[in-house]
Amino acid sequence: MPHVTATKAMPVPASKAWEFVSNWGGTDKWIPGVGPVVVEGSGIGSLRSADLAPETGFPGRISERLETFDLHKMSFSYCVVGDNPIPITNYLARMSVKAISKDSCEVTWESTWDTELDEAELVVAFNGLYNLALDNVEQLMLSENQ
Known part of the structure; x- marks a missing residue:
């Protein structure tokens, strides 16, 4: 099962980064190739869906379900449900924010999944x-401060 982790230190307070990335319906503002997000329900178990643009290489609608949400630990996890244009199964992702100082933080996005394709290519992607x-x-958070 492949595992990908991306972490970025940011010169913004953890609370601001958390507010931004934990907006369940706001991913189309910062994930390239994601169309407008539609959210059904609220809280754990809620669904979000969006169309992936052709330039992603996997055009079509993707749906995800919120699995966990921890306000105090500033982390949440979600999984892909239903038909999926990306050739993966059992996708589970987690996003978290950790304070480094009062004015800086670290944001981490990690995931695991199964696939019958070349795992190395999908890890790179x-x-x-x-x-x-x-x-x-x-960039979006820093531009809001100007």
């Missing part, structure tokens, strides 16, 4: 996506 998305999170 997910790693690239996660790092680009975390760069986008940082």
Whole structure:
């Protein structure tokens, strides 16, 4: 089972980064190739779905379910449900925010999954996506401060 972890230190308070990445319906603002997000329900068990753009290499609708949400530990996890345009199964991801100082933090996005394709290629693809998305999170939060 492949495992990918992307971590980025950011010059913003942990509470601000947490507010940003834990917005269950806001991923289209910072994950490249993700269309508008539709959320059904609230809290653990809620679903979000979005269309992946053709340039992602996996066009189609993806749906995810919120599995855990811990406000105090600033972490949540989710899984992919239903039909999935990405050739993976058993996808489980976790995002977390950890304070480094009062004005800086570390954001981590990690996942595991199964696939019948070349695992190494998907590891590279997910790693690239996660790092680009975390760069986008940082840029968006810093631009809000200006």
